Amino acid sequence: MKDNIYTALRESHDRQRSLCRKLLRSQPHTERRQELFSLLRIELAAHAAAEERFLYAPILMHDAGLDSSRHALHEHHEIDEIIEDMQVVRKTGAGWLAKARKLSEKVHHHLREEEKKFFQVSGKILSETQKARLAAQYRKDFQRMHKALSAE
Template structure:
């Protein structure tokens, strides 16, 4: 059975969940914390960009997908703002960890909502052939953005 867009997205979702757990367990002021945060920041950036292009855009083209897509895009924006806050805050302070916890909670909420609700709505809109094609396009763009985001530094 060929890979669908949902298979590709779930793979990234698991990476995000794992990185969030590692980040919350990391020790203040360590290089490990900075590295985990960078990995999470890059993963979120690559995933969001490719997902928005290859899942949300097709969904926005159908009336049935408008509300769910808008909501998901809004949540991506909230995640981006938290990541931005974490980039400028001292990574060893308690305020940083409070924001990191908020980011982790929002990531987990967003992924659950996507997998339980959004995938079902989009599954009614996107054809089986499209789901396979979108997976290939998503993977290509995800890898491209992953490399770009990784080069841009922490």
């Protein structure tokens, strides 16, 4: 099967789902919880940046994709806000775990909606050539962002 933007995005979506599950199962007062949160935060940020550049932006240029792109961007912003809240709260308390559950729910909702709705809308707008080109651009930018965020 030829690589396309949707295949590339689903790889990150699968990692996000897995990291959310592991984070919620992690034990309080452990380095593993902090490590999982950091991995998830970096995965989400690198993915969102590259996805916004190489899927949302091109779709925003079409009337048929305007509403769905705006909605997806809004959900990315909501996820960012939850992550920010989680960074300032102690990672051992019940409040932090409640925020982690909220994050996981929001991430799962966003991914489900994106895969079931946004991919269909954008798939009708983009040509096969564009889908392949965007996949290469997304993967390159994702790797660059992941590396930069990991170095912070």
